[in-house]
Amino acid sequence: MINVLKFVALDILKNKIVIAYAVMLALFSWSAFSLEENEAKGLLTVLNIVLLTVPLVSVLFSTIYVYNSSEFIELLVSHPVKRSKIWIALFIGLSAAMSLAYIIGTGIPLLLFADFATAMMMIVSGCMLSMIFVAIAFLCSILARDKAKGIGISIMLWLYFALLFDALVLFLFFQFSEYPIEKMVVGLSALSPIDMTRILILLRMDVSAMLGHTGAIFKNYFGTNWGLIFSFGLMLVWILVPFLISLKKFVNRDL
Amino acid sequence: MMMRIWNNILFLFFLILVTSQFSFARILEVGQDKQFKSILAALDSSMDGDTFRIYKGVYTEGNISIDKSIIIIGIDRPVLDGKIEDEIFSVKASNVTIKGLEFRNCGRQVMKDPAAIKVYGQSHVIIEDNVFHDNYFGIYLQHSEHCLIKNNIIEASQKRESQSGNGIHCFRSDSLQIIGNQVFGHRDGIYFEFVTETLIWRNVAHDNLRYGLHFMFSHSNAYIANYFKNNGAGVAVMYTKRVTMIANTFEDSWGDGSYGVLFKELSDCYLSGNTFINNTTGIFFDGTNRITMERNTIKGNGWGVRLQANCLDNKFIDNNFMGNTFDITTNGTLVENFFDGNYWDKYEGYDLDKDQKGDVPYHPLSLYAVIVEKNPPAMLLYRSFMITLLDKSEKILPSLTPENFVDNRPRMIPHKL
Numbered sequence: 127m128i129n130v131l132k133f134v135a136l137d138i139l140k141n142k143i144v145i146a147y148a149v150m151l152a153l154f155s156w157s158a159f160s161l162e163e164n165e166a167k168g169l170l171t172v173l174n175i176v177l178l179t180v181p182l183v184s185v186l187f188s189t190i191y192v193y194n195s196s197e198f199i200e201l202l203v204s205h206p207v208k209r210s211k212i213w214i215a216l217f218i219g220l221s222a223a224m225s226l227a228y229i230i231g232t233g234i235p236l237l238l239f240a241d242f243a244t245a246m247m248m249i250v251s252g253c254m255l256s257m258i259f260v261a262i263a264f265l266c267s268i269l270a271r272d273k274a275k276g277i278g279i280s281i282m283l284w285l286y287f288a289l290l291f292d293a294l295v296l297f298l299f300f301q302f303s304e305y306p307i308e309k310m311v312v313g314l315s316a317l318s319p320i321d322m323t324r325i326l327i328l329l330r331m332d333v334s335a336m337l338g339h340t341g342a343i344f345k346n347y348f349g350t351n352w353g354l355i356f357s358f359g360l361m362l363v364w365i366l367v368p369f370l371i372s373l374k375k376f377v378n379r380d381l
Numbered sequence: 382m383m384m385r386i387w388n389n390i391l392f393l394f395f396l397i398l399v400t401s402q403f404s405f406a407r408i409l410e411v412g413q414d415k416q417f418k419s420i421l422a423a424l425d426s427s428m429d430g431d432t433f434r435i436y437k438g439v440y441t442e443g444n445i446s447i448d449k450s451i452i453i454i455g456i457d458r459p460v461l462d463g464k465i466e467d468e469i470f471s472v473k474a475s476n477v478t479i480k481g482l483e484f485r486n487c488g489r490q491v492m493k494d495p496a497a498i499k500v501y502g503q504s505h506v507i508i509e510d511n512v513f514h515d516n517y518f519g520i521y522l523q524h525s526e527h528c529l530i531k532n533n534i535i536e537a538s539q540k541r542e543s544q545s546g547n548g549i550h551c552f553r554s555d556s557l558q559i560i561g562n563q564v565f566g567h568r569d570g571i572y573f574e575f576v577t578e579t580l581i582w583r584n585v586a587h588d589n590l591r592y593g594l595h596f597m598f599s600h601s602n603a604y605i606a607n608y609f610k611n612n613g614a615g616v617a618v619m620y621t622k623r624v625t626m627i628a629n630t631f632e633d634s635w636g637d638g639s640y641g642v643l644f645k646e647l648s649d650c651y652l653s654g655n656t657f658i659n660n661t662t663g664i665f666f667d668g669t670n671r672i673t674m675e676r677n678t679i680k681g682n683g684w685g686v687r688l689q690a691n692c693l694d695n696k697f698i699d700n701n702f703m704g705n706t707f708d709i710t711t712n713g714t715l716v717e718n719f720f721d722g723n724y725w726d727k728y729e730g731y732d733l734d735k736d737q738k739g740d741v742p743y744h745p746l747s748l749y750a751v752i753v754e755k756n757p758p759a760m761l762l763y764r765s766f767m768i769t770l771l772d773k774s775e776k777i778l779p780s781l782t783p784e785n786f787v788d789n790r791p792r793m794i795p796h797k798l
Contacts, residue, residue, distance in 0.1 A: 164703070164704060164726070166704050167726070170764070173764060174766065174769075177765075177766065178766055288766060289766060289767055292762050292765040292766070292767035292768070293767050295761070295762060296752075296759065296762055296767065296768075299756050299758055299759050300756065303755070303756045307758055308757075308758050311758045311761050312761075314761075315761060321761075321765070324764060324765060325761065328763060328764060331764075
């Protein structure tokens with residue numbers, strides 16, 4: 127498995143897109159912090175990068191990468207290597223590359239400009255988000271044999287999590303505004319990893335507002351140490367479930 | 382004729398002789414090895430105008446009723462302990478000065494409201510440089526005038542509101558000066574009811590159980606350079622006219638029912654140079670009329686200003702709104718208030734003629750603020766891309782937010798305050 131991982135890692139490192147991704151993140155983050163007059167507004171820009179760009183690039187690049195390496199995978203399968211190890215190595219290689227690009231591009235300026243706790247929160251949740259969307263990409267690429275279809279599904283999923291989900295939640299709020307739905311809302315947020323990341327970071331950034339009426343409920347759930355452990359646990363579930371489904375399908379698949 | 386002049390001179394001489402005997406103020410020393418062993422004993426043999434010098438020691442004499450115009454000075458801060466039974470000083474004479482003492486553990490009865498020092502309808506009482514520990518009420522003035530409360534440290538450590546009174550409590554008084562006191566751990570830091578024409582200057586009230594400052598029906602008072610921080614429910618002021626607040630700081634009032642300042646039914650007030658920082662709600666206006674708010678800093682609050690729809694003719698001029706989650710919200714559509722020349726850090730317009738006023742009017746009320754006001758759980762979606770999109774489109778074409786909620790000349794750079 128180590129050898130396969132080495133191949134994959136070398137191949138991704140040679141891929142210019144990951145480097146371009148890291149450079150783009152760095153450009154955005156550095157300019158966000160140096161152009162805005164206060165740190166809070168810089169953080170806001172970086173937050174948007176974390177919530178939109180990171181999932182999009184992770185899911186698209188990984189889907190395309192998996193499709194493009196189908197010949198390499200077939201070659202490996204003909205060797206005496208366990209199928210599951212190939213798939214796991216591919217996943218670890220890709221998520222490590224995406225996380226590394228994020229840490230280099232956004233993590234460094236965050237550590238320099240933002241306060242340490244907020245920066246760490248953003249770095250860790252950004253890496254988790256990268257891995258989640260790599261896992262989703264694996265699922266997409268195993269679901270459809272056709273490359274165009276697979277990429278289509280992955281873009282749709284990104285669109286759903288980044289935009290449509292929030293619109294649906296807002297719609298629900300207005301439909302059920304007569305009922306005490308605060309607690310249900312907390313459960314709802316677990317259904318989208320992007321939302322969960324956003325709330326975790328919000329609890330650091332907008333502390334004052336979050337202590338208001340509903341904010342207090344979120345703070346009670348997510349703001350405590352147990353809440354933090356619980357939400358990171360949920361994010362792990364978001365990584366593992368799509369990946370394990372794809373792994374099972376890959377192992378049983380007739381290539 | 383001559384006889385009459387001599388008579389007058391004699392009479393005058395006699396008068397001087399008689400009065401000088403009364404006005405000849407004495408110094409009475411109280412202490413372990415002094416002339417008087419207890420304050421009560423000294424009081425018995427004192428006259429108006431005497432000075433008490435109380436030396437170091439612990440005096441547990443129960444209630445001491447001061448019914449003569451005397452000056453009481455503590456040397457090396459003697460301690461008066463009420464043993465959680467009695468009111469310590471009951472001031473029942475005018476022109477009393479109390480200075481340099483320490484008061485501890487006055488009684489705690491809800492019916493009688495005992496205080497470390499309670500002034501009963503007197504004038505020109507001076508309470509200066511004293512220390513108060515764990516009293517029910519610290520300083521309590523009722524029906525009093527022209528009193529000075531200066532540089533006292535008033536502290537309590539009771540945990541429940543019912544066990545704790547107010548630090549400085551004034552009722553139906555006039556022309557007081559409250560200067561440079563520190564109050565913490567009490568129920569309300571400073572509490573006024575029917576107090577008029579009073580100056581509150583350079584006081585600090587922090588970590589009180591309920592309000593840092595709380596007043597009602599207290600007209601024409603001035604609050605200057607006071608500091609309120611981390612009080613249970615912030616600061617709440619109600620039913621009052623003509624309040625002036627200058628250069629005060631309101632900080633760290635966190636929680637749903639907690640406000641930097643809550644203005645309820647206030648009118649004709651003037652606020653300038655105040656700082657509202659890191660509160661859940663900076664200022665809450667409820668039924669306020671004709672308030673002028675200029676050159677204040679509203680920074681890092683969850684809600685900078687919450688302006689209820691029942692507020693009329695308030696003016697917001699040249700303030701700095703920076704780093705608030707929501708700068709301003711309201712709960713209605715009719716807006717009869719006026720905004721001009723404020724700095725909003727969320728403003729994205731341009732300034733072609735370089736007069737430092739933005740050329741595009743700014744609508745400080747965001748659509749999302751309106752949504753959250755109507756539907757608080759929507760707070761969950763804050764800063765999501767969807768919401769940002771909605772907000773941006775609303776800024777360009779206001780449809781749901783009131784159109785006259787607008788600052789026509791927003792500042793491009795913050796005011797230097």
